[in-house]
Amino acid sequence: MSVKECDHHKGKKKKIFRRIFWGIIFFLFIILLTILIVWAILRPTKPTFILQDVTVYAFNATVPNLLTSNFQVTLSSRNPNDKIGVYYDRLDTYISYRSQQITLRTAIPPSYQGHKEVDVWSPFVYGTNVPVAPYNFVGLSQDQSNGNVLVDVKIDGRVRWKVGSFISGRYHIYVHCPAYITFGAQSNGISVGNNAVKYQLVQRCTVSV
Numbered sequence: 216m217s218v219k220e221c222d223h224h225k226g227k228k229k230k231i232f233r234r235i236f237w238g239i240i241f242f243l244f245i246i247l248l249t250i251l252i253v254w255a256i257l258r259p260t261k262p263t264f265i266l267q268d269v270t271v272y273a274f275n276a277t278v279p280n281l282l283t284s285n286f287q288v289t290l291s292s293r294n295p296n297d298k299i300g301v302y303y304d305r306l307d308t309y310i311s312y313r314s315q316q317i318t319l320r321t322a323i324p325p326s327y328q329g330h331k332e333v334d335v336w337s338p339f340v341y342g343t344n345v346p347v348a349p350y351n352f353v354g355l356s357q358d359q360s361n362g363n364v365l366v367d368v369k370i371d372g373r374v375r376w377k378v379g380s381f382i383s384g385r386y387h388i389y390v391h392c393p394a395y396i397t398f399g400a401q402s403n404g405i406s407v408g409n410n411a412v413k414y415q416l417v418q419r420c421t422v423s424v
Contacts, residue, residue: 290390
């Protein structure tokens with residue numbers, strides 16, 4: 216075989232490899248474009264969250280700048296999408312007062328939520344001798360003395376969307392649920408034993424994804 220023939224065969228192989236390479240690129244492009252078009256058409260709507268109730272087992276702010284508390288919160292989540300499922304990979308629940316976290320974080324177990332499904336969780340969130348900023352502690356003590364404390368039940372987590380067999384990357388989800396807790400003569404809660412008081416709220420939450 217002459218040198219010219221060898222060069223001719225090499226050139227043919229290069230052309231075949233180029234065609235295969237560009238064929239694969241084009242195929243991947245079509246798949247990606249299809250996914251993007253389906254995604255744009257379906258446009259996932261973020262889940263809705265409702266704070267159903269809060270049960271207060273402990274709320275002790277007698278030690279300066281320290282708070283001991285124990286809550287059980289009932290939250291419901293609804294997936295409003297017809298054709299999109301939601302994977303809740305991580306959901307951490309905690310309570311804050313004037314933007315300061317006043318309890319530890321409680322993890323809600325990971326779960327999958329199908330189309331139009333509703334999930335309900337009732338985690339305990341608590342903290343023992345949690346440090347509170349002095350300016351916040353003064354406000355907290357005053358609010359408690361006045362018989363009305365506004366706290367925020369918050370969820371910080373990660374979700375993924377499922378469209379058919381396609382599963383998206385992880386997205387941050389942030390849920391904010393204001394809750395008024397009343398004390399003393401102004402309390403509108405229901406005693407459930409052992410100094411625990413349950414507050415029926417049915418409060419719609421703000422959701423950011």
